[in-house]
Amino acid sequence: MANIFKLHDIEEKQMENLPEIIKNYADDSKLLENSSNNWLNALRLTGLEQFKSAGLPDKSWENWKFTNLASLPNYDYLPANSNVSDANNTRLLENSIKIELVDGVFKSCADFDISGLKIVSLKSELENDPKWIEEYLVNIGNLGDNPMMALNTAYINDGFVIKTDSGIKVDRPIEIIISSSTGNANYPRNIILLEESSNLVIFERYLGEGEYINNSVTEIIVKDNANLGHYRIQAEDLNAYHVAMTSLTIAKSAKYDGFTLTTGAKLSRNEIYTKMIDADSSCNLNGIYMVQAKQHADTTILVEHFEPNCVSKQNYKGLIDDHAKGVFQGKIKVNRKAQLTDGYQLNNALLLSDNAEINVKPELEIYADDVKCSHGATSGALDETGLFYLTSRGINPTDARKMIIKSFISTVIEDIEFDELKSILSLETDKWLDR
């Protein structure tokens, strides 16, 4: 316990040879609530120590072979500096409950009248009811293996907490607008917990202005028979860094339908670690990444099956233009007990320019014999024959191109189990194609 209070006393000399991003931690930490929860202070320190010994991940990490964060610029930790314009903050979903997170700080939540649904800031929950969230903040695996999660942990302070009581079927989607402003380093820490047999739909939108880093960690727990629809549009500023770590736990007969559209950020990493800890559950982890200019978009997924008879599906489509780079690493791990697993993974990438690049690592690690697991990956240019067919019918080449691209991504959009989102995604992809 002795070192808990050292949090504010970190000496400058200890910080030599450290990544720029952590150099001001001594000052930054003064902005963190020096919580009355000793475990929280200890946890931040663990995060800090682990990050210090690991450093920013580069090529030497097998998991980061294709995405190098070694030269991540230094941004300031300025949680109070919320000068983001409200221009984009209107809701896209008609009936949604709107939450706003600005520069990593939980700013507001619209009123709602649904009993059994809790939406609060992490900060307030740490003050008011820290007991239940401790488990979900502390048990997040080995931080030494995940430096960006360690970094976030060093800065645990705020974020959103959403919880449904058992049996609650929430009929309004929750729309979370997460915006960031230039020069800022944000470390939101979020928790989504669905108790047994509850239903919920969450729609996250990432926006921002200028250069910044948004390094978020979201812990999601879907308990027995619960059903979560979780959709994201990552449209950060094209000069920003976006590193989103999601840890997802799916219990018995539960269901998770996830989709991520990535269009933003100079460099993004969307990492999802899914644990299917009990039988008969299912999850979809689908998405589209559309990148241009010198963008770099990394999607890294690990689905681990622990128990029998679960279904996991990963289906990603990539459009890579200009000098952009796409990365997809997807892994299905099936442990001994997880017989009758149905695991599927597909990544199709279209390279739209001569300078575009794609790196894919689809992995299967299987220790049970009675399983059906497969993966597929393709990479190539637009189908010339298709283009020719359409233009020969009188369609102009630009429209023909768009049509083929739309058809290429349409299957993953159609599979989304939340209809209202489909038209939004369709608009977003049109916007990208017309840019």
Added chain:
Amino acid sequence: MLKIENLHVEIDGKKILKGLNLEIEKGKVHAIMGPNGSGKSTLSYVIAGHPNYEVTEGKIWFEGEDITEMDPHERSALGLFLAFQYPVEIPGVNTTNFLKTAINSIRKSKGQDDIEPLEFLKMQKKKMVELGMTAEMLKRGVNVGFSGGEKKRNETFQMSMLEPKMAILDETDSGLDIDALKTVANGVNNLRSDDKAFLVITHYQRLLDYIKPDVVHILADGVIKLTGGAELALELEEKGYADFIKTEAA
């Protein structure tokens, strides 16, 4: 030749056969008819020794030997053949190779030497022509890419190659057009002899026009409800199962 006594069978805890008795003598053709779900296919699988079906009570004898606990290949070696309702595909293993392996396995269990390659080829060629198999079909993986009719032809072809003492034909007529049906029936009729027996399992009377049975059984609700001569099948065709079983059972 085949004797089944008080056979009770379950699959996944579900009772399918509930005390079935059946006796088939040498040289006879027995037909088993019955509505869907009566346990017809279960009976054929259990006689052949499918591992998923559990015999909870009763015994099966073949040629005086208790085969209830035997592995499928041991029953096959004794001369029992099952023509599958849904023949299985085995990619990468062609039919010739498959059959040669089967024949030699059976010969080995009898202490005989492998079949002479030439003799095998001669026999294969003869039977191929009889059953309308093409050389191309024998080169493909077992049943891979075969139409429903071709699969049934292949089953009959294998049966005639293996020369079993007793063959069970599980809905061999389903999915066959009239020409294919005739070829298959011909294949069976050519094999008929005083020392062989057949058990023909079918839903329709049609096949029995071509393979004349000596005895017809009606299977319903896991037991033989009724046994009679060839005329029973015709009667059944006229009245339909529902009616028939009700009246007769009453």
Added chain:
Amino acid sequence: MAVTKETKDKIESMQNKYDAGFTTDIETELAPKGLNDDIIKLISSKKNEPEWLLERRLKAFKHWQGMQDPDWSKLQIEPIDYQDLHYYAQPKSMIDKPKSLDEVDPKILETYKKLGIPLREQEMLAGVAVDVVFDSVSVGTTFRANLKEAGVIFCSISEAVQEYPELIKKYLGSVVPMHDNKHACLNAAVFTDGTFVYIPEGVRCPMELSTYFRINEPKTGQFERTLIIAEKNSYVSYLEGCTAPMRDENQLHAAVVELIALDDAEIKYSTVQNWYPGDENGKGGIYNFVTKRGICKGKNSKISWTQVETGSAITWKYPSCILAGDNSIGEFYSVAVTNNYQQADTGTKMIHLGKNTKSKIIAKGISAGKSDSTYRGLVRMAKGADNARNYTQCDSLLIGDQCGAHTVPYIESKNASANIEHEATTSKISEDQMFYAMQRGISEEDAVALIVNGFCREVMQKLPMEFAVEAQALIGISLEGSVG
């Protein structure tokens, strides 16, 4: 391919599990255990090598000492005590080189006979020319005269060093540089013998060339080096078979194979590897750490790797193709069978540099017992690889619930016009197939072997006839005891 009577006989004759597990009682001249500059100098002087080669060896050794073991695989490898190995073993009777096979120690020939390698008469019928590497020394090469007539050079690498120094100097280490990885570097320092093949321009090698490797001496590492050069518009098919006797300790095999195909040339390289896999408890067996790489240097050239890997306690090998020439083609066909405690980490790298280059990868992994099998591969489309194509299919089959099957492909493309297709599946042998085969009278073990061979057919078809039969039998033998 039919399972012929011959195959069945072979399986029966191999009922004693590992038929190749006998040792030959031959007087052997051994270098002292351990590795240092002096041992390397000894190897070099025994082989009467030119100064430049010795210098290369010493340079490689120096570099090797600072190298780390490759760490990317999932393999569990007991640390290797490199100082506890003999780096040179030569049967005594070889010291005065035999002029013809008649002078070869009959015991050595007997060894090969037991292995079923027909060194002479049988070979005549099969039309295979064989170079045999026994521990570190090449024993004898058949058909030298016939090949010479065609202008083909087929000899041990030590001979080639003496007789064709310019070719060796030009090509040795040109595809696998000594710094490539620790195992390849060790080989560069201590390689003892191996095979050299040179096919002159416009020559289609009149027969299949073949080498059998055998590790006989205990505590001996085998570090052979193979170099095959196919000049413009030439063709060669090369077969390699490997066996080692049963021994309790783990033996090290760190080979390097380099292939060079110039314009319009084709090299077909086939391997059947049944090094001793260790016993049912995972004791003993060969560590098979092999670096194999070919370069399609010329336009329209082709390199095709086919391997059937059933042996070794640990297999670590990635036969690869660098597709530099425009329109060149690389192929990799692989079957890896693991049982008991075997571990295999194998796959390929296809590096597409030239325009219109094509590659095809078909990998079949079968795991049984408590074994682990991993496919690890890389397909890279470089910026200049316009219209390049790759197709990859990896299928894994699991037998029993104590084994593992893994697929780790890396796919990298910097060229929009390049097309990559990758598919992988994992499944088990279907119960329906087993029941069907058994109903037709086939025993459980035979049914497994039959279905597995069917599963591997696409690869087995690529093997030359006389290897395919042996490979089929080996698959059956390796899977013995995996069911029931």
